[in-house]
Structures are given as structure tokens and as C-alpha cells.
Amino acid sequence: MRLIPIDALKPGMVIGKKIYNSDGLVLLSEGVELTDRLIRRLGGLEISYVYIQDALTEDIVVQELLSEETRLKAIQSIRSNFKKLESRPDLGGSFLHLGKSFSGVMEAIMDELSEHEECMVLLTDMNTNDYNLYRHSLNVCLYTTVLGLSFGYSREELRVLSLGALLHDIGKTRISQSLLQRPGRLSLEEFREVQRHTELGYQILKNEPNIPLMAAHCALSHHERLDGSGYPRGLKGPEIHDFAKWVAIADSYDAMTTQRVYKPALLPHHAVEVMYTGSGTLYEQRFLEVFRDRVAIYPPGITVKLHTGESGVVSKVHPHVPHRPVVRVLTDAEGVPLTAPYELDLSKTLAVMIAGIGQANVD
Incomplete structure (x- = not known):
């Protein structure tokens, strides 16, 4: 495909x-x-x-990070619990159901991703309609878990990190959805209201006995940036917990690569380029390097143009060198379809470079 x-x-x-x-x-x-x-x-x-x-x-297969059954259960669990919060007029009382409701989902996600030693950050929403809080929460959880596995966290560390990623935007259940989805530029007052979701999320999670406090800090600090330009507290560098730094990377990437009412989705290679402009200032460089090495910037099935003028479709992504995929070359330098398309492994043919995303001409 x-x-x-x-x-x-x-x-x-x-x-x-x-x-x-x-x-x-x-x-x-x-x-x-x-x-x-x-x-x-x-x-x-x-x-x-x-x-x-x-x-x-027809033989090109696009891998899924999760089975359809687990994905559907996760989305339904997130939606059900977030809807309960949206219906609560205040933050009084306890939310004991949160930790219990998500424990099974988290175990299933970690088990499935752990089964794949070469699991990568694969784009999940190129063929899904507009931004959705529930799906975004799951995507950030999946991406963060893949990164945590690659970084070598223990099972317990990974459980806390993944739960923090899953619940990082839970404070948005207390913000007007019409405001969150509003196209165009927000006023300063409106933007400050949206920013409150970090502190509101922390308030929801911080005292829950079934939610680790560090997961609550992921909700509070995932918009903090190394240079102090983030919010809500303007923390810098070592003041920001590592888990929040991981979630920040996954959150930014998913936001960039998902269609929004006010901006089109970026393709993975473009999103990674944008994120790298913030290396060392916005995002932790050593974490960004792990991310770069685990994200499929040219996903299987995408049309690419080579610097030779030829073009083709990515047929396979190497887990350890995702920026050098296998390309099925379909047209010559003049754009003429080849009678015998062939596979070109860019991890071995280092002299050939991807010049950009090509036109997907399908007859």
C-alpha cells in the first residue's frame, strides 16, 4: 500500500x-x-x-503500534474517564477510579510494545480525522512508552512514565472544548486560560493514592522548556523532571503531525526538523537524539524523491537507521515509470540521499 x-x-x-x-x-x-x-x-x-x-x-505492510482490540479499549477507557471529569462542576472530592481504570490499559500497552524489541515511533494518525483529546493522550502515551523502552527504564519506571504521558493533558477536561478547538489566534486572556490545563491536571492527580505523584508532575510540567520559556512555572534545565521532558517531546511531535482546525499536519521528517531547532534550548538534546533514532521519519508507503531524480515508495524502515529506509524505485530521473521497479537500501547505498517527499502518482 x-x-x-x-x-x-x-x-x-x-x-x-x-x-x-x-x-x-x-x-x-x-x-x-x-x-x-x-x-x-x-x-x-x-x-x-x-x-x-x-x-x-501491495506487499508493503504498515505496522501498527497496538492491536486494534487494545487501541479501542484504551480509547474507550480514556474517553469514559475524561467524560466523567468533564461533567464534574468542580475539583472537589476524590478521583479514585482513575488509577484503577487505567491500570489494565497500561499493562496491555506496555506488554504489547515490550514484545517488539525494535518498536519504533510510527505515525498513528495520518489517516484519522482532526485532533481529539482522547486519541492525542493515547498517542503521547504510545510514543513516550517506546522512548522509555529504548532508554532502558525498568518496568516500574516505565509504568509511571507511561501513565504520566497518558494523563498529561487531563487538565483539558476542565477547559472549554470550544476554546481548545477554536481556529485562529487566541487572545492573551484565552491563551492563559488554556495554559491552566497543566495546573488543573496536577490538582486532579496529585492526591490520588492510585496515581504516582510523578505522573501528576508530568501533567504539571510537560510544557516547561529548558531555557525557562515554558509554563506554568518557567522552570529551567535540571529543574524539570526527566519524565516531563520525555512527555514534552512526544506531546510536541503528536501535535505537529496531527491535523488541527487551525493548521495542517506536518509529515514526520518536517516535524523532526522543527523539533531539532529547539535542541538544547527547548528539548533535552540527549532525549531528542533517542527520539530521532526511534521515529520513522519516512513512514512505509510514503513517496520520496531521491537526489538522483528518481522517485519511489518507502517499502521498509530500518529500526536502527530510520532515516535511511529501503525505497522501491518506481520512476527514473525523467519521471518515466520503470518497467522493472527495484529495491534500493539507503542504509547500504550511502551515496544516494532522499531529497524530499515526492508526488504520489497512482494510475
């Missing part, structure tokens, strides 16, 4: 990978043939990219 932008879809194309709605439910299954009506429907959902089936790339 290959990944193509929504504006390149044509009637007769066949969906290659399930498309989900904001609640994690399937909108369109793989194998569905697109019609003009379905393409217009997808456009209305503000989906950026779609995986389609294609004869030249």
Missing part, C-alpha cells in the same frame, strides 16, 4: 488501511472502493493522508 494526500484520491482507488473516527471506531475499512461521495466525505473530515492499495506496492 502507499500513503497519498487526500487531494490525490480518485474514484476507483481502494482503501489500504482502516480510517478511524475520533472515538477510535472504524469509518472506512480496508478494501472499500472510493467513490466521489466517499472522497468528498473524507475531505469534510479534514483527513490529510490516506493509505490506498496499489499493485506496485
Whole structure:
């Protein structure tokens, strides 16, 4: 299968990978043939990219970080618990259900990701409609867990880190959803209201006996930055706990690569470039290096253009050198389709570079 932008879809194309709605439910299954009506429907959902089936790339498989069953259970658990908080008029009382409700979900997530020694940060929402708090919380949890596994944290450390990542934005349940989803620039007063989600999240979590205090600090400090430019306390460098630094990286990456009402999604390689401009000033450099080495900046199925002028589709990503994937070359330097496409392993052919993202021309 290959990944193509929504504006390149044509009637007769066949969906290659399930498309989900904001609640994690399937909108369109793989194998569905697109019609003009379905393409217009997808456009209305503000989906950026779609995986389609294609004869030249039919054997290219896009790995999922989680099984569909675990993903759906996680989304439903997050949605159910966050909805309970949204319906509470104040923060009085206890939220004992939180730790108990998420314990099974966290164990399932850690077990599935731990089974894959070469697990990578793979884009999860290229074929999912607009930003959603529940899905964003799960994505940040998945990305952070992958990074924590790669960094070598113990099972207990990983459990705390992953739970902190899952609940990092729980304070947004106390902020007006219309304000969170408002397109365009917020006023200073509105922006300060949105910023309150860090402190509100900390207040929700800090006294819960089933929630580690460090998970509450992830909610409080995931918008702090090394140079002190973050919020809510303007902490610097070593004043910020490492767990919050990990969550900051995962949170920023998912925000950049997810379609929002006020901005289009960035492709992974572009998002990583943007994040690297903040290396050592916004984000911890040694953590960002782990992230760089674990993120598939050119996801399987995406069309790339080589510096030789040839173009093709990424067919495989190497876990240890994700920026040097295997490319199935489909056209020559003049853009003429090859009669015999071939695989080019950029981890071995070091003289060839990816020049950019190409046009996904599918007949």
C-alpha cells in the first residue's frame, strides 16, 4: 500500500488501511472502493493522508503500534474517564477510579510494545480525522512508552512514565472544548486560560493514592522548556523532571503531525526538523537524539524523491537507521515509470540521499 494526500484520491482507488473516527471506531475499512461521495466525505473530515492499495506496492505492510482490540479499549477507557471529569462542576472530592481504570490499559500497552524489541515511533494518525483529546493522550502515551523502552527504564519506571504521558493533558477536561478547538489566534486572556490545563491536571492527580505523584508532575510540567520559556512555572534545565521532558517531546511531535482546525499536519521528517531547532534550548538534546533514532521519519508507503531524480515508495524502515529506509524505485530521473521497479537500501547505498517527499502518482 502507499500513503497519498487526500487531494490525490480518485474514484476507483481502494482503501489500504482502516480510517478511524475520533472515538477510535472504524469509518472506512480496508478494501472499500472510493467513490466521489466517499472522497468528498473524507475531505469534510479534514483527513490529510490516506493509505490506498496499489499493485506496485501491495506487499508493503504498515505496522501498527497496538492491536486494534487494545487501541479501542484504551480509547474507550480514556474517553469514559475524561467524560466523567468533564461533567464534574468542580475539583472537589476524590478521583479514585482513575488509577484503577487505567491500570489494565497500561499493562496491555506496555506488554504489547515490550514484545517488539525494535518498536519504533510510527505515525498513528495520518489517516484519522482532526485532533481529539482522547486519541492525542493515547498517542503521547504510545510514543513516550517506546522512548522509555529504548532508554532502558525498568518496568516500574516505565509504568509511571507511561501513565504520566497518558494523563498529561487531563487538565483539558476542565477547559472549554470550544476554546481548545477554536481556529485562529487566541487572545492573551484565552491563551492563559488554556495554559491552566497543566495546573488543573496536577490538582486532579496529585492526591490520588492510585496515581504516582510523578505522573501528576508530568501533567504539571510537560510544557516547561529548558531555557525557562515554558509554563506554568518557567522552570529551567535540571529543574524539570526527566519524565516531563520525555512527555514534552512526544506531546510536541503528536501535535505537529496531527491535523488541527487551525493548521495542517506536518509529515514526520518536517516535524523532526522543527523539533531539532529547539535542541538544547527547548528539548533535552540527549532525549531528542533517542527520539530521532526511534521515529520513522519516512513512514512505509510514503513517496520520496531521491537526489538522483528518481522517485519511489518507502517499502521498509530500518529500526536502527530510520532515516535511511529501503525505497522501491518506481520512476527514473525523467519521471518515466520503470518497467522493472527495484529495491534500493539507503542504509547500504550511502551515496544516494532522499531529497524530499515526492508526488504520489497512482494510475
